[in-house]
Amino acid sequence: MAYPYVSDREVRVLSRYFGDPMARRVDTYVERGGYQAAKKAFEMGPDAVIEEVKSSGLRGRGGAGFPTGVKWSFMPKEPTRPHYLLCNADESEPGTFKDRELIRWDPHQLIEGVLIGAFAIRAKQAYIYCRGEFFETTQVLARALEDAYAKGYVGKNIQGSGVDIDITVHLGGGAYICGEETALMNSLEGRRGTPRVKPPFPAAVGAFGMPTTINNVETLAAVPHIVNNGGAWYRQWGTEKSSGTKLFCVSGHVNKPGNYELPLGFPLMDLINDVCGGVRDGNKLKAVIPGGSSVPILTAAECDCALSYEGVQEAGSMLGCASVIVMDETADIVKQVRRMVQFYAHESCGQCTPCREGTAWMTRILRRIEDGRGAEEDLDTLVEMSRQMTGTTICVLSDSAGAPVVSSINKFKDEYLALIRRGERVGVA
């Protein structure tokens, strides 16, 4: 089976059944050993599960890379009020397309991960918040959940264990900002999807005002494997600080774009040249955005790095959610940056002045530069604005919009100047 593309350098743990249409059936999942991890977890007890996940070194796959076991341990140990687990399936970061695949090919893997996560944080109710545009994905998930309920894998007294956990699938309205954890909570509650001021943090005051933990789809999908095989097993892949495997969403100018599950620490150049079959048309590599549109851009020279949280940071960017956007020599950096900033301007929730006004203004300045009507002072203005938009707002969407602008002006200034001084576009794509 060749799920769009596969590579023999992959370690397919979470993505093992990508491309297998039978995998989404509950019977198939159970035949292949499914729902045993949940049963095991219920026997271990919440604290032991948290310890196991801590020992695995699993870090959040939603972008920030916060250690999952540690996050779970922030929840009160003796609940006096309902606890909630939220699974973040809002996946909207440009360049990211892994959560959708995890759900549509192997929904029970996620459901089992959600069960274990909810159990660990002592929640009886979990919500899976799906991106508004994920119609098919959400249908697959809802169907799988129905089957799991019917077979007693979810709901009351799961598998005779005495554990009750309900899971609800919620389809969002289609806004990138609803992937931010507190905006997601507002949206789930039926309010406008606007991020909340922190503190208070979700573990104290989260969804419906109750202690809440929120995790990404990929994070939770990894949990059943860790519970089944142990934290040490998971650590056989990756580095000390970045353990395990990770789905890399590769898009852009490579011959074989797609989802590839690789051990963390995998060399970026190998990913491009080997796993993805190289840059398209034999072109030269120009730049890579290694972690989704919110992270600084890397020049070709900077791409000689390892794809771990620490490795990408050393190279001057961030791993984010490991969405690798590859640009070859034909890429028009100014246009690409403008498109990203335009996305943020479109998706800004609009609460914070620097973000609301800054993202829109940046877009207009970049558009003007693209049209050959820019001035060199515009670059200073853009850099100054980015500074004033970074660290000054309620959530980091504002910072995200500034990052590609500043890094591209620093690294590809000649492309901006060619447009400003001579009206010449350096690239076409």
Next chain:
Amino acid sequence: MADTPATVTLTIDGREVTVPKGTTLLKAATEAGKDVPHYCYHDGLSSPAQCRLCLVEVEGAPKPMPSCVTQAMDGQVVRTESELALDMRKGVLEFYLVNHPLDCPICDMSGECNLQNYVHEEGREHGRSREPKRVFGRDDFGGDVLYYGDRCVMCTRCVRFMSEVEQDHRLTVVERGSRSVIDTFFEEGLEGTHWHGNVVDICPVGALVSKDFLYKARAWDLTHTPGVCPNCSQGCNIDLHVRDNLVQRLKPRENLEVNAFWMCDYGRGNYEWINRGDRLEAPLVREGGSTRAMGWKDALSRLLAGVEGASGKGIRAVASPFSSNEDLAALRALVDEFGGGEIVYRSARAEDEIVLKGFPTLARRRDLAPNGKGADLLGMKRVGGDDATGGLEGVAGHGGIVIVLGDALADQGADFGSAAALYVYLGGHGGPATANAHFVLPTATFAETEGTFTNFEGRVQRFAPALDAPGASRPAWLVLNALVAERTQGEVPRTAAAAFAVAGTKAGPFAGMRYDEIGPRGAVVNETVSLSGD
């Protein structure tokens, strides 16, 4: 057990301040004498910390902190004017101007706008935006409110007022990002709500404006005089905004004990009557068949003689709950001096109270006059219907002295007072029912004098004169007390404070209160006190 300290001490811009635990940096800075610019924060609303204008530098914090929600901590070192704080605020202010139309010359808010103020104080001298601005145009929100979306700084104060204070969700933010705009829910709008005028007050810019006030006056041409709303017995603290000796609008003035920051739409909109023309301007004295205008001195000496002459046949009086405590006390003193007849007053009652849900001690009361309570405390009796008519049969046909103070007698016929031996009318306006009056004496309205009202709960509150009284009109208390003084050979009270003291001699609850000790929050009477000898 040692008490846990309830205060924290921190340093703000080099000054040490001690504030109660839980105080925000914004409030602590005010203590230290620094006003940190802010838009979304308002004392009467929740704090969404979204305008990002109140960012300050806190030593040790990785980012600038929003001072409106960050709590002061012991030993904290805060800088409101450091390079970082100023740079961030300059950034925010420039961001505002990217889309703000800067149509100050035609904006109603100009002159009292915080965007103007802050940009002048801390902004860049020249904006750098060369891009076209977003255009929304004007929207009628219903009620008294117009919305100029282009000017909106998206602070959401208006939305929060409606949802948190009035608790009637009529406004919301629609769309997102720089396309965000405030809107009503379909056609419903603000029509039919009772407190929506406050959204115009709290809008920090000229995005929400009052239809009633639009283009009437420039902010800098208005004088502001502290007063008390005369439109119900709640006694909301207000400012009267005056130009050309006409009240142009009423605005609420903060008093956490009475109205917090708010006032109702009924009270706010009901001010035209204060400006009513066709005033009585000179004392009119009827002698023989004709009426003559004359000076106060002559009129008063004739009046005194008249009163003395008619005093054997009893005295009855009509008062008005729109009169101040001082006027009412002087009337009480005069009536007592001439044998102590009954004083009645008429007062309109609304069907319902209109409670402000988010601040439920504030309501537009049923009693639609400011000083019914003062009249009650001075032993006056309410008569007539809920529309403030009728009930004067006993007075209209009385054969002794009849004194009318402040009630315009609009429902009374031209035969009113025809039986009286002496009929004295004190008021601002004449009418058919004053035809038989022997004396028509022009008096100043509450807006033209200094004095006090007593609100429904017995809170005595001071107001100041906002308008010049027309012609020769005078405060009623001056006229009435002068008559009493003539008779008793006592001293004429010449100040409002002295006139207020008369109330203390006439009703126990006012005894022991001193005019100058009534602070900005007012002072509540003690209703259990009675005068010795009662």
